[in-house]
Structures are given as C-alpha cells and as structure tokens.
Amino acid sequence: MPPISTTSHASAPGKCILLGEHSVVHGHPALAVSLSTLRITTTIQTSSTSTSNPTATVILPDVCSVVTSLPLTFTCPLSSLPPPSPTKSNPHNLPTPPAFLPPLFLEALTALVSKTHKDPDDISPFLPFLTLIAYLHKSKSPQSSISVTITSAALPVGSGLGSSAAACVSCSAALLKLLVPLSTPALPHKKLINEWSYLAECIVHGTPSGIDNSVSTYGGACSFVKSDNPGDKPNMFFINIKKPLDIVITNTQVPKSTRKLVKMVGEKKQNHPNVINPVMTSMGEVCKSFVELIKKEKVDFDVVNELFTLSHSLLRVLGVSHPALELVLTTTNKYGVASKLTGAGGGGCAITLLGATDNSWGLDEATRTAVHNKLSGLRWNWTRFKTFRTVCGGEGVTWGDGESASATTKNGYRNWYGATIITGAITGFGVMATLAFLKAKK
C-alpha cells in the first residue's frame, strides 16, 4: 500500500512587550503587541504505511548544537515517546491540555533525547515540540510517522521578541490543524492553540506569565494580568490603539536567558519584598497610564517618553538592564526620544517609540529616519546592532505559511477589531493573488 501523506503549516508572530515585563510574571499588568512581520513557521509532514515502524522527527534549522554547531535534529521511534497523561476533549472533540505536565513524563523525554544528544543545552530545545507531538499526534495517530520542522524567517532566536512562544504557538497550531478540516483557525481553535502553547512554553521557561503566547496567538495589542492562582485564566483584553504605533527595535545581539533572568528577579523579590513589591506595583501603574494614553486620538509624546524612561529605570532596579541596552537609551535621548528594554533584558532588544505611523504625534519623519540610522550604526563588543522599523500589531497565528499575514502588516495596518486600513487596491490584489496561489498549491 502506498504511504498516505499529509502536510500541515502554521505560522505565528513574535511579540514586543511595550511595558510591564517581569512585573507581569508577579501579577501586575503588562502591554504587548504582536510583530506580525517577524514570524516562525512550523511545517509538519505525516505519513502512514501499514508495514514500517512510525518515527517522530524534529528539525530545528535555527537552533544550533552547542557541541557541533550544526542545526539540531532528533529522530526516534514514535512508540518510544513517553505515554502522555490522559487529556479531556473540548466541545469540538479536540484534546485540551492537562493542567500541568507530570514530572515523570519530562524526565522520560529528557532520557530519550539524551541517548543521542549529550549536552543539556542540546536536549532542552526538543522537549516542548516532542511533548506536543506525544499529546497531539501520537495519541491520535500512533501508526503515522511525523516530521516537524520549525523555521524562523526573520524573528531572532532568544532576543526578547518572543521566539520561544512563536515556535510553541506555530507548532501547536500545525498539530491541531491535522485534526481540524478548516483553512482558518476559529476562536475556539485559537483558545486551544494558546493553551497548548502555554504548556509548551512552561517547558522552555519554567514560570512564564503567558503574555507571549497569548499575543502571538491572537495578534493585535494585548493588555494582560496573570491570575494570582496558578492554573486560573489570566485577565486579558485587546486594546484598540487609536493610531498605529511606529517603533524601532534594536537587537543588541547580546545573548540572554529568559529562564535565568526571571529566576533572578523572583529571588530578588523574595529576598527584598518591601523594596521589590513597590517597584513592581509602579511598573504596573506605568503600564496602566500608557494604555489610557494610547487609546486617545492625539497622544502627548512627552508623557510617552516619561513613561518609557520610568519603566526602564524600574527595570534597572530589578537588575535586568545591560550596558548595550544603556547605549541605545543614551543614543536616542540625544534626539529627544526615550527607549527601554523589551522582553527579559540582560541583552536582547530595546524599543524606541517614534510616534504614530501617520505622523499625527511623535517625531517628525526626518528625525525618525535619523534615529533609526544612528541605532543601526551602533556596536557592542564589535558586534553591530540589528534594527527593525515596524508597525505594532497585526495578525496572530495562521494556518498556512504566514506570507499573507506578514504582507498585510507590511503593506498597511490591520487594527484588531475589524477596522481595517489597507493601503489601496494594489495591496488587496496582491494579498488575494497570494491566497489564490496558496490555494492552488494545496
């Protein structure tokens, strides 16, 4: 019998935390936006034959082995993946994730990967994706081989722009796509994608707030407060930013570990609660003031700059800045504009808010270009900074390779509550042609 093959694609965007990183882990409000042009795509191929032993393969072209410097790949018999704990089904008969992963499951998975990969840093990148395969594929199709490839077109790995969440969201989405005969994920599917990707993110980070996977799943601008009770749903609402925001992201290319930084801040909070709790409360207040500000038609740019400066100063107190990030701040301050770190800090990226994309508030266009050029020329330890000028928001997770989601944001701006401002019929025609092409390709 010839093999029966299926292919599934999904793509998910990175994110940028405008305000409230770290304090969000401890229950204070934060605001994040999707970065729809910076996406990670998961491609899945399955094939079933009645004769051969099915296998599970994970290919990570963007994550290199610390031992060989080659991209990480892993293959094992599908049957050797540890048995997942029982899951419940939602009303659409799709599996819902368990409240937590049994430690024995993760131990068995780690032991399995360690048969071929000796360094712990080469083992951990596979664990979230193998977990998702065990829960969402093996339990449904134990006779079918599966190959999962995770690729990032432009989203840098480990720089504070949510690559781990985008990878988990796109992988969860591509696996769920195999179980759903639809071309676009509806709201209940997005809810499930978000829940499964949070479970996978917990494997990468330990105690993530959940803001990264939420904004990568739903897109747009998300105000987020984690629940005090572990396991309870976060308080999350999407914000209608009146005027799309024009930002420059500067990647200092200094490596950092979110897991270590979050742990360090948690310990600081535990050791000095009377000092750190008020700092975090202030960070939440800065975020709340900013949310009120950007809902307005005309934003006071001086207040934006004050809030960004306050937020970064508070993050400094938590100990998560870095001299390379400080260089970004002093550089943009000379142009009268504030910057702040985004994500976990300790290196990674800084953001500079230039104003509204229609120039109704913020810097004038010439100064925006000058700031961007200046940042592009900076270096830290001889490594040149990488910059992206982009519009905040746009499409979240999609089934397909994400080309049209990215194109929509590049060519116009899609506000997340249906008010769509697309730059002209040429773009519309381009998107339709892309969709028609993709459909024909299927």
Ligand SMILES: Nc1ncnc2c1ncn2[C@@H]1O[C@H](COP(=O)(O)OP(=O)(O)O)[C@@H](O)[C@H]1O
């Ligand atoms: N393209 C990718 N493919 C596979 N795993 C990825 C990819 N991008 C990120 N990851 C995972 O996420 C980790 C980085 O997470 P983190 O430090 O939080 O960075 P970020 O701030 O970009 O989310 C990587 O070490 C890897 O395990």
Ligand SMILES: C[C@@](O)(CCOP(=O)(O)O)CC(=O)O
């Ligand atoms: C520091 C934190 O607030 C954001 C981390 O973002 P990133 O992993 O650096 O992209 C942690 C979290 O929210 O889980």
